[in-house]
Amino acid sequence: MAGDTYKLVGKVALVTGASSGLGQQAALALAGAGAKVAVTARRVDRLEALAAQINGAGGQAAPFALDVRDTAAIDGVVGAVEAAMGPIDILVNNAGVSVVKRPEDFTTEDYDYVQETNVKGPFFLAQAVGRGMIKRGQGGKIINISSMMALRVIGKLALYAMSKAAIGQMTRQLALEWARHDIQVNAICPGYIETEMNVDLWQTPAGRGMIEAMPRRRIGTPEVMDGLLLLLASGQSDYMTGTLIPVDDGQLMM
Numbered sequence: 001m002a003g004d005t006y007k008l009v010g011k012v013a014l015v016t017g018a019s020s021g022l023g024q025q026a027a028l029a030l031a032g033a034g035a036k037v038a039v040t041a042r043r044v045d046r047l048e049a050l051a052a053q054i055n056g057a058g059g060q061a062a063p064f065a066l067d068v069r070d071t072a073a074i075d076g077v078v079g080a081v082e083a084a085m086g087p088i089d090i091l092v093n094n095a096g097v098s099v100v101k102r103p104e105d106f107t108t109e110d111y112d113y114v115q116e117t118n119v120k121g122p123f124f125l126a127q128a129v130g131r132g133m134i135k136r137g138q139g140g141k142i143i144n145i146s147s148m149m150a151l152r153v154i155g156k157l158a159l160y161a162m163s164k165a166a167i168g169q170m171t172r173q174l175a176l177e178w179a180r181h182d183i184q185v186n187a188i189c190p191g192y193i194e195t196e197m198n199v200d201l202w203q204t205p206a207g208r209g210m211i212e213a214m215p216r217r218r219i220g221t222p223e224v225m226d227g228l229l230l231l232l233a234s235g236q237s238d239y240m241t242g243t244l245i246p247v248d249d250g251q252l253m254m
Contacts, residue, residue: 006234009034012086013233014078016068016125017095019046021195022145025222026092026229031059033230035090038081040066060085068095068121069113078128087136090233091129093122093167094145098160098197106159118163123170126185130178139182143232144171146187148248164189168244175242184241186232191248193220215250224249 013030017023019041031037031054039047039061047063054061062084066077082088097117099110126142133140147164149157168187175185192210194202201207202219211217225247231237246252 006230006236007034008090008230008233011035011089011233012038012081013090013092014038014040014081014088014129015092015094016040016066016122018050019043021197022190022193022222022225023092023094024050025225026094027061028054029223029226029229030090030092030233031057031061033233034059035233036060036062036085038062038064038085038088040064040077041095042067068125069116071120071124074121074125074128078125078132082132087132087138088129088140089133089138090141090143091126092143092145092229092233093125095121096145096147096163098157100156102156103158111159114159114163115166118160119166119170122167126170126174130174130181130183133183134178134181137181139184141233141237142174142183142185143229144185144187146171146189146244148189148191148246148252150187150189150244151246152252171244172242179241184232184237186237186240186242187244188225188228188232189244189246189248190225191220191246191251193222193224195222213254215253218249220247220249 013035015023015027018027018039027037027039039050044065051061051063064077144167146167149161150164150168171185171187
């Protein structure tokens with residue numbers, strides 16, 4: 001239904017962290033709406049399988065290896081995507097990681113791993129894509145995947161919460177400074193969504209207890225973000241910028 005409303009035919013989208021979870025689903029949703037999708041991540045075999053799935057269903061996708069922590073590689077990957085598929089109209093900054101520890105137990109390695117993946121990489125990727133959008137003068141869409149953790153706190157996730165709060169402020173700052181270039185920058189703040197990264201948690205007593213404490217006693221699947229993602233990627237959101245929008249089934253009310 002959403003794909004019928006928000007057509008993206010002729011648009012080129014780049015999605016990071018597309019080898020699984022939210023990034024994989026974002027690529028499927030964008031391709032289903034007609035966009036040509038560059039899928040990026042470290043696990044190239046998974047990207048190739050995803051691209052084959054999209055192409056086999058009549059869409060257009062191509063895989064590009066990228067570790068967002070390697071900022072020196074970003075310009076090259078953006079150039080390769082544009083050479084193969086055309087100018088990038090839509091960036092989905094999805095790649096992200098977490099380390100679960102008490103604040104007193106985090107190491108500098110933990111800090112660097114989370115911040116470089118969740119903040120440094122997305123910023124410099126947005127910069128690289130944004131420069132192209134500015135040069136072409138035709139605007140564009142940047143969609144950052146933040147988290148409800150940008151808006152609340154939960155134990156043992158200090159580094160993750162800090163990084164996602166930074167993504168929220170990055171979203172607002174880029175939206176402000178690039179408004180004159182007709183580039184809309186928004187963020188989606190998902191609540192608990194079942195992915196490969198956390199699927200085992202929900203089978204444990206602690207995980208089941210968390211679900212029971214949620215307003216609707218359930219967690220989402222990646223598809224619940226499709227409608228908002230396609231809205232923000234399409235011209236229907238031209239009057240929206242600098243927003244942080246929760247998709248959390250009311251979990252922020254807990």
